[in-house]
Amino acid sequence: MNSPVRTLRTPEGVAIELQLAGGGDRVAAFILDQLVIAGTLLLLTIAAVSALASVRQGFEPVGIIWIVGGFVLRNFYFTLFEAGWRGATPGKRAMKIRVAARDGGRLGFASVAARNMMRELEVFLPLSLLAQGISGEQVDRWTAGAGVLWVAVFVLFPWLNRDRLRAGDLVAGSWVVRAPRPALLPDMGDRGLARLVRCAFTDAQLDAYGVYELQTLERVLREDDPAAIDVTAMTIRRRIGWTGSEPPSAFLQAYYAALRSRQERNLLFGRRRANKSDGSTPPSRDRLDRAAASAKPP
C-alpha cells in the first residue's frame, strides 16, 4: 500500500493519483509472461510436429511458421499487448499493473517497441554472459565476470531512480503503475445513522479522534472480524468514557456515523485533523492555525 504516488494532471485540470508498481509485482508479471511465452512456444512446437506427421511433404511451411512465430513471440509478445488498449501483458494484468506514458499522453506502438527491445540489454544479454561465465566457453571467466558487472548497471536500473524506471521505460517515456479495479462498497455510515437517535455523543467525545482513526475504524467495520470489533469498541469506550450498554458492533456503527458527520463538517470549514494527536481542541483553534493545518498535505 505504501508505494510511491505520482500525480497525473488531466486536461480537465484534476490531478489523478497513480501508484507506481512495486518491483516484486513487476518481476512476478515478467516471470508469468515468460511462462506464457514458453507454454505457447511448446504448443506451437507440438502443433508443428503433429502437422508434420500428418502432411508428409509439407515440412517447410511448418518449419517457417515455427521459426517466424517463435521470433515474433519472443520479440513482440510484450509490444503487442502493451500497445493495446489494456497497456498490459497477461502477466501484468494478473498482477494488476500496467504501462502508461509518463506525460499522460498516448504511448505509440514505436515507443512500446523500443521499450521492449531494450530488454535485450537488460535481461537476455546478462543471462547469456552469465551462462558463458559459468560454462567457461568462448571467453574466460574474468572477461565474462567483468561483462556481468557492467550489465548489472542496467539490470539494477529500476532501483537506482525514484520513478522505478528501467532502461526501456526511459527510452519509451513510460512508467509502470498499479491498475487496481476496486469495487464500489457500501457506505459504512449508513447503518450507524439509524442508531444515532439512541446514542447522543457529546462534542468532546467526537473530538477524541482524527481522520486516521476514522478511516481505521472504517476498515475494522468493513472487515467485520468479531475479535477486532470487540477490542476496538472497548478501546473507544474507554477513551471517550462511554457507559451505554449497546453491543460492540452497534456502538461502533453509531460512533463511526457520528464521528464522520462531525469530521466532514469540520472539513467544510477547512479543519482537517490528521489524527488524535493533531492539536487537542480543534474547534477553538485560531484562524492562523487552521490555515497552516489546511496547507499541510493530507
Added chain:
Amino acid sequence: MIAADLALTQSARRFRAEREPVWIKLDELIGRAEKRGLKDLDAGELAELPVLYRATLSSLSIARDTSLDAALVAYLEALAARAYFFVYGTRARVLAEARRFFAWGWPTAAQSLWRETLVALTLLLVGAVAGWSLCAGDSSWFSTFVPGELAGGRDPSATAGMLRDGLYERGGHGAQGLGLFSAWLFQHNAGIAILCFALGFALGVPTMLLLLQTGGMLGAILWLYGSKGLLPNIVGWLMVHGSTELLAIVLAGGAGLAIARAIALPGAATRRAALGRAGRMAGAQMLGVVVMLFVAGGLEGYARQLITSDAVRWSIATGMGLFWLVYLYLPRRRSS
C-alpha cells in the same frame, strides 16, 4: 450530535445517491472495454464515455474535499484513472495505425535520424576499408575478421575455382529447404539488429564496435574474392540481399546511436525528455529494420540460391537499395 452535522450527513449521502448511477455506468463500460476492447461499445456508449468520465472526475474532486469515506475515494480514484487511459490513451485501429506507420511514421523517423545513420554508415565503411587493407597487407588477418566456422573453407588458401563454385552452386540446401533457411536467417539477423539497437543505451560504444566488426568482415571477404579476381561476382552474390540487410544494420546502428546521443548529449532538453523523443524515433526505425530484415532473409534464402546470373543479381541488388533509399529519404509532406 448537532442537528447541523446530521443535515450535512444527509447532503453527503445525497451526493453519493445522486452520482452513483454515473459511476456504475462508467465502471460497466470501462470493464467491458478492458475485457474486449473499445469495439465492444456501440456508438451511443462511445459518445457517452467522455461525458461519464468528466462527471466522475468532478465527483472525485468533490469527494476528495468533502468525504472521509476512504473506500469511496479510492474507488473513484481508480475508476477515473481507468477511464482516463481509455479517453486519452487509446489509439486508432491497428490497420489504420499500420498504414500510417508505412506511409509516414517510418520515413519520418529515418529522416530525423539521418545524422546518426550517417555515422553508422561511416563506421561500417571504415570497418570495411580497414578489413580490406589489413588483409591486403598480411593475409593472416583474414581469420581475425572472419571466424573459421563462418568462413567454411573460404579462406586465403582456397583456389579461385573453389571460391567461384561456391558462388554459383544452387545452394547446398536444395530448393526444398530455402524457405526454412530464409526464416532462420531472418530471425538470426533481426536478433543481432535488436541487440545492436539496445546496446545504444550503453552509450553506444558496443554498437559502434559491432558496426566496425561487421564492416571488417565485409572488407575481408571482399578482399579475399577480389584477390582472386572475383570482385564483381562476390558483390553480386553478397548484395542480392546485402543491399537490404546492410542498410538495415546501418539503420539499427543509427537507432542505437540516437539513444546514446540522447543520453550523452541531451542538449537543451532534460535527459529524460531527450531520451523519450529519441526512443520514439528509434523505435519506429527499429520496427522498419525488422521488416527490412524479413525481406532480406527472403532474398538471401531464395533469390541468391536460385538466381545464378550476375546481371540479375546486380540489378536486384541495385533495385532494392534504390527502392529503400527513395522510400525512406524522399521528403514527405507533414501530416498530422
